[in-house]
Amino acid sequence: MPQEAYNYDTDQQNQRTHCEFSTTLMGTACEGPGEVRYAGVCVCVNHALLLALEERTNTLMSVVLSLDRLVEAPDPRADDLRLPRLKHQIREAEYQLRFSRLELDLARMQT
Numbered sequence: 001m002p003q004e005a006y007n008y009d010t011d012q013q014n015q016r017t018h019c020e021f022s023t024t025l026m027g028t029a030c031e032g033p034g035e036v037r038y039a040g041v042c043v044c045v046n047h048a049l050l051l052a053l054e055e056r057t058n059t060l061m062s063v064v065l066s067l068d069r070l071v072e073a074p075d076p077r078a079d080d081l082r083l084p085r086l087k088h089q090i091r092e093a094e095y096q097l098r099f100s101r102l103e104l105d106l107a108r109m110q111t
């Protein structure tokens with residue numbers, strides 16, 4: 001192998017970073033390559049997916065809570081279809097939340 005090619009490979013390996021996710025469920029540091037930048041942190045693909053799913057799940061929980069509050073606080077100016085629409089949106093958000101939690105559980109088992 002030519003010397004230049006060897007140095008190039010070595011330099012690339014030295015520049016690679018490890019995943020900066022703090023610890024896995026096993027209590028050890030992730031040793032995956034830091035291939036993805038997520039929220040300013042260099043993490044492996046699996047941890048980037050996990051973080052994205054956690055964020056999505058938290059957002060969906062906030063949506064469900066916000067919609068619940070709207071249902072509990074009737075608006076006298078609203079039309080007759082407001083309540084059925086809100087209840088439909090809550091059911092849809094709850095369905096998405098259940099699916100997101102399932103995806104999150106699966107992602108946690110893989111990391």
Ligand SMILES: [Zn+2]
Pocket residue numbers: 019020021030031032043044045046047
């Ligand atoms: Zn990782």
